Amino acid sequence: MTVNVTVTGAAGQIGYALLFRIASGQLLGPDTPVRLRLLEIPAAVKAAEGTAMELDDSAFPLLEGIDVTDDAKRAFDGTNVALLVGARPRTKGMERGDLLEANGGIFKPQGEAINSGAASDVRVLVVGNPANTNALIAKSHAPDVPAERFTAMTRLDHNRAIAQLSKRLGAAVADVKKMTIWGNHSATQYPDIFHAEVGGQNAAQAVNDADWLRDTFIPTVAKRGAAIIEARGASSAASAASAAIDHVHTWVHGTPEGDWTSMAVVSDGSYGVPEGLVSSFPVVCKDGKWEIVQGLEINQFSRERIDASVRELEEERDAVRKLGLV
Ligand SMILES: NC(=O)c1ccc[n+]([C@@H]2O[C@H](COP(=O)([O-])OP(=O)(O)OC[C@H]3O[C@@H](n4cnc5c(N)ncnc54)[C@H](O)[C@@H]3O)[C@@H](O)[C@H]2O)c1
Numbered sequence: 001m002t003v004n005v006t007v008t009g010a011a012g013q014i015g016y017a018l019l020f021r022i023a024s025g026q027l028l029g030p031d032t033p034v035r036l037r038l039l040e041i042p043a044a045v046k047a048a049e050g051t052a053m054e055l056d057d058s059a060f061p062l063l064e065g066i067d068v069t070d071d072a073k074r075a076f077d078g079t080n081v082a083l084l085v086g087a088r089p090r091t092k093g094m095e096r097g098d099l100l101e102a103n104g105g106i107f108k109p110q111g112e113a114i115n116s117g118a119a120s121d122v123r124v125l126v127v128g129n130p131a132n133t134n135a136l137i138a139k140s141h142a143p144d145v146p147a148e149r150f151t152a153m154t155r156l157d158h159n160r161a162i163a164q165l166s167k168r169l170g171a172a173v174a175d176v177k178k179m180t181i182w183g184n185h186s187a188t189q190y191p192d193i194f195h196a197e198v199g200g201q202n203a204a205q206a207v208n209d210a211d212w213l214r215d216t217f218i219p220t221v222a223k224r225g226a227a228i229i230e231a232r233g234a235s236s237a238a239s240a241a242s243a244a245i246d247h248v249h250t251w252v253h254g255t256p257e258g259d260w261t262s263m264a265v266v267s268d269g270s271y272g273v274p275e276g277l278v279s280s281f282p283v284v285c286k287d288g289k290w291e292i293v294q295g296l297e298i299n300q301f302s303r304e305r306i307d308a309s310v311r312e313l314e315e316e317r318d319a320v321r322k323l324g325l326v
């Protein structure tokens, strides 16, 4: 059956890297036809139409149709997979509160449109920053959609952590399993290698270097977004699109046996993360559903870092609460 996939911010740089991969079947698999709904602000609709022309020109066998619109209701009507990429970037002089308010103006109506029109099996991935709190806002305005359908992206951080660890150990990325990103998709995130495995060996033991872990690995992963902006003059786009593909593909098709992934999901209170916050956890996916991996032992080093990132999420939640957005 054809799956309706909505992409917001479709004319942006992530959109440009993402849409062709969705249309080629990499999001949902080689047997699933897709219909794309591209949502943009009025000023960028023409550019999105240009991308739609290019999608046509690619003659993707799985692509059954493309709609371009600036109307959220139309974009989310009957949608099965909603990729919320478009967001208001922080501009000069903007405080964190201003940023949260501006994004509330985007994610509140989009949550409402998902609530009223999306398909009953809708799955939502928020990529647009601040991703966790934008997901919280959208979820808060979709009371009829099960909360577990709202997720935010930390898969890029997860992939970055795997890449850094594999380089350090001279191992193949495919040999790194059970990486975890905890908390917020921000510089406070905590990439945790204490449960990770490399070629079957515990990763923290294989590294055996507390200084590298604390002073190099964690800051490199957590500040990678800023390093990409510094190097490229623009934020990560192709790697972010790739991670979005990975996130949804894993959610729908499952995590491989003996591995897990990282997703920011609505907390059920696991690991002391307050219920209702959208925070990153180790999760396994099976039969189209995710579940937080339970029973991991959290050492003091990890506990402090998880708590710091969760505190930031609480502050963001309190700020959007004050604005009446959740
Ligand atoms: N979670 C992550 O790991 C991660 C990684 C990289 C980037 N990001 C974030 O993803 C977002 C998009 O990045 P980008 O590089 O594609 O930005 P971009 O500026 O190139 O594109 C964003 C697009 O969103 C559109 N847009 C703005 N408001 C909209 C609305 N209300 N409805 C629909 N479209 C709207 C804009 O017109 C623009 O075309 C940013 O917030 C960025 O910070 C997140």
Ligand SMILES: O=C(O)C[C@H](O)C(=O)O
Pocket (backbone or CB within 6 Å): 129, 156, 224, 225, 226, 228, 235, 236
């Ligand atoms: O857009 C950004 O600020 C950075 C982005 O979230 C990233 O992690 O690359």
